[in-house]
Amino acid sequence: MKMNIKRPLTRSLSKTRVMQKALAYDTGLSKATINNYVAGGNVRPNEAVDIANVLRDPEMSMQIGHMMLGLFKSFNGDAFYHDLRALDAFDEKESGEEQAAYNEHHIRQLISMPRRTAEQDDELMTWLNEVMDAVLMKITLLVAGTETLGTTPMDLLQARIPYYQEQHYMRGDDPTWEV
Structure with missing residues (x-):
């Protein structure tokens, strides 16, 4: 490849x-x-x-x-400035839209149903699209924040993994790269 x-x-x-x-x-x-x-x-x-x-x-x-x-990537278009202040404002907007869709479409109720109609699946998809927007904006904010600090998201993750393991969010037996 x-x-x-x-x-x-x-x-x-x-x-x-x-x-x-x-x-x-x-x-x-x-x-x-x-x-x-x-x-x-x-x-x-x-x-x-x-x-x-x-x-x-x-x-x-x-x-x-x-x-x-096929991993998620950050937004890199020109719809907004790629600095922390602008990204923070867009992050707030995207998070608000996600929450509004969650409430409007009664997502908690929808995901607890054993069967849904096609219309309900469309409502679930609408919310999931808003989740995607919010996640990608968070990733974009993370990338810009680590760049501001002169580091990378991977460096930040590597430093944070012991905390995640302590909280049992991640297992300690995950494979790692040997250098």
Whole structure:
């Protein structure tokens, strides 16, 4: 499997101000290979991960995870400024819309029914779309917040996992990467 990372790589190189030569050196790839990826050549998944790890650009990492595994990604359009204040305002809006749909469509009652009508399934779908909007906005807010602090969502997660394990939110036997 190969993929094209031209756009996210170009944005990330510009944003992080990392030169292609430095990226090549830090990833162990040739400068010609990096230049090929910037020009639109297909990249192997393991090389895309190496590039994202070196660049430490949360938005690029989210995009790679989305492309490779179908994971959620952050919003990256131009409907709003991508700074914490603007994202906080949009997060409040999306959370409010989710809660309003939950109340309007009586979701607690709908999800407890053994059988639903097609109309009720549509109401459930309406609410789930609002949940999706709110989740993606939260992810976008998380990415921007970690960038502001000069870290990544993965770094934040790794530091937080012991707490989640202590709370029994996550198991301690999950697989980890060996470096």
